[in-house]
Amino acid sequence: MTPRAALIGNPSVGKSLIFNHLTGLGVEVSNYPGTTVGVMHGVVRYGDAEFSLADLPGIYSLSGDSVEKEMVREYLLAEDLDLLIAVLDAKHLERNLYLLLQVAEMKKPLLVILNMMDEAEAAGKIIDSASLAKQLGVPVIPSVATNGKNLDDIARSVLDGNVPVPTLAIPYDHHIEAAVHSLQKYYGLSQPEALWALASIPVSTITPEIHENSLVIAEEIERRHMMSPEQIIAANRHNLAKQLAASVTRTAPPRRRRDFDALLTRGFPGLPILAIIMVSILLIVFTLGGVLEETIVSLMTTYIADPFHALGLDPFADTLGGAIILALMSGLGIAFPYVFLFYLFISVLEDTGYLTRAAFLADRGMHKLGLHGQGLIPMVLSFGCSVPAIMSTRLLPTRSERVIASVLVTMLPCSARTVVISGIVASFIGFGAAFSIYAIVFVLVFLVGCILSRITPGEQYGMILEMAELRRPIASHVVRKAWMRVREFLYIAMPLLLVSSIFLGLFEYYSLIAMFEEFIDPISTAVLGLPGFAFTALMFGILRKEMAFETLAVMAGTTDLAAVLSGGQLYIFALVCALFIPCISTIAVLMRETGVRYAAMITVFTLCLGIGLGTLAHLILL
């Protein structure tokens, strides 16, 4: 049996970096709390031996009821690991020790990595790791993960197999101690379980009966101390962490650093800086992304699609192959220009630590939409492409916020929809009309945000966000992270794109399109005031929103759309296209991030919204 170990620690302490280094796998690393959402597994080979390693989400404490904490807690209880590797940020030793003390209570062999020793030294904190090791009773390895310093020692220590169980125990208040003892004795709980039970923290191994009894004890303690057991336990741990940190830290005068926060987190000039950064990212990606997409599509058309069609295969194979090429084009046309470019910028913002400051400043505005500061990022991204925007909702702390943000992101006009709006409305009707579509969408987004924030279940928590340290981003990390997002996107969106594209191709081959057009024509004319071919073009927009525009021109047999459709019809077409059903790639990402049920609900909601508004416009305009 290979030994099994897990990395555990606060957010942004370098767990993922160490994991990458040891396993050689690519896991996203960032300077923003909460990047690792699930548990990652990998195998570490060192010499001719190996062990399995898990990368757990970053948490500040094992107690508490957030999703990540529960995940880590249950993982530790369910998986009988051979060894825990705690990663500490040396610069913020005291805060990190708070979690470490709880990890030590799990009574597993424990290896402590004291990471970011370089930053701690720069901040004037010299830490005596030998003394810390002595007090904890386990080995402490000082390291600098960004340059791989001492990381091989970790593998060596794990494989040596004689890492001890920590000896340090937290001196709890005597009432707590007594309660823990009796819970342990009566119900056979471990010490951590008894402590969780006392603090009313949901754990799968604690039965309702135990919970009820510990609640009675907890109330008794609360009455005596005028503090809940949860608070007392936390205070005991923090006190020990403070003593421990003080006893091993020697302070030297810190190297002087410029305090950029004086600029970045004030209303002025912080907000203008934030606005400039966001708008310029949007503009760069918008223009550069457009050019790149066009290049990719035209290159693929010239060098793959056209030669393929020139082969003169039998019509069935030709249709099928064409559909596959079309799907590849749609996927790559989003992946590199938008997902990759956006993530290059966002990674830079994340890794410099600016993103947390942006979230702080944006908190106020986001409140109105039922979101917190962290919600700014998906909103800004959504103007470029809904796909990376929805992927970024995982930065949000609660599930209800993630769902609200996903709905709003799906509704906001991405660059593809902008192409449709500008290509159809602005060029054939006028800028005012194009602008009015934007205005309608924004009003709707605002209304939906207000309504959702009221009706979505789950309590509204205020933002409590650790400000990441400002540091210089490392180019290779940034590129690697953007590349990983692209890979992830292609991996989840490609199958769906292929299936739907082939499906539409086959439809066309068996002349079902014409039948569909005939069938839909009366309905479409009655409801939206659009001819059947325009509605079919809308359906193609599901593959890629610009395709609605392209297909419309193809189906109409002319690029002068004004000749075949009236101004009102063009307006309705663009409006419906902007609102109804997100593209396949977006649906794929929605399914991944919010689950199938919510993805289906959002899709149906946008469909109703699009058709409903189209009908309304039809009644008013035609």
Next chain:
Amino acid sequence: MTSVLSEDILEEILNSGTDEVLLHVLKLPHHTETEIEKALNTLVEHGFVHRGSKTVRLTEKGAEKAAQVARKHAVLETFLTDVLGKQPEAASREACILEHNISTETIERLDNFLDQRKPETVPLEKTEFTNHNNLTRKNPIIPLSECPEGSLLHVSMIRCFAKHSRLIDLGVIPGELITLRRKLVNNAVVITVKGCDIALSPEVSANIMVERCETP
């Protein structure tokens, strides 16, 4: 001046941990309704308590007074258990009686006395009340959102504690010293606690009760 009963009422409201307390929830055995009613009226008259139709709420002045009483209780209880070796429950009961008549000066002296004893004989959670002795207890207890930027603050209490359990994880607990680094017009704040900067929404910062410290 406040009577024994009114001090008990203030303490009860403080201990309930919420802003608005329903009148009938106040646990004050051994007192009749008319007595409580009378004491409450006096408290309202002196501006310690704000009274709604069915609820009561501490005013700033009341919160300060309540915290003083609570501190007296804690110091006395520590003394009775740790120095005199009484059973905790009996100690708590007796502290309840003593806390009303003991002078502030005696409490300070008793507190200093407890401070000077060897740290390991003092249970850890009690030290919260004795930490930072020279820095605090000269100023009123106010929400964090009302403090000016740059002030050094001593956390006295966190309201609606259960909602903000992440604050505990980050070390924002009663007794901790924090610095208010930044405050925006909407009362969103950045605080430094244990060397880390933490951003808080206005609704969070309004629930953290602090006392300003004179920088030593």
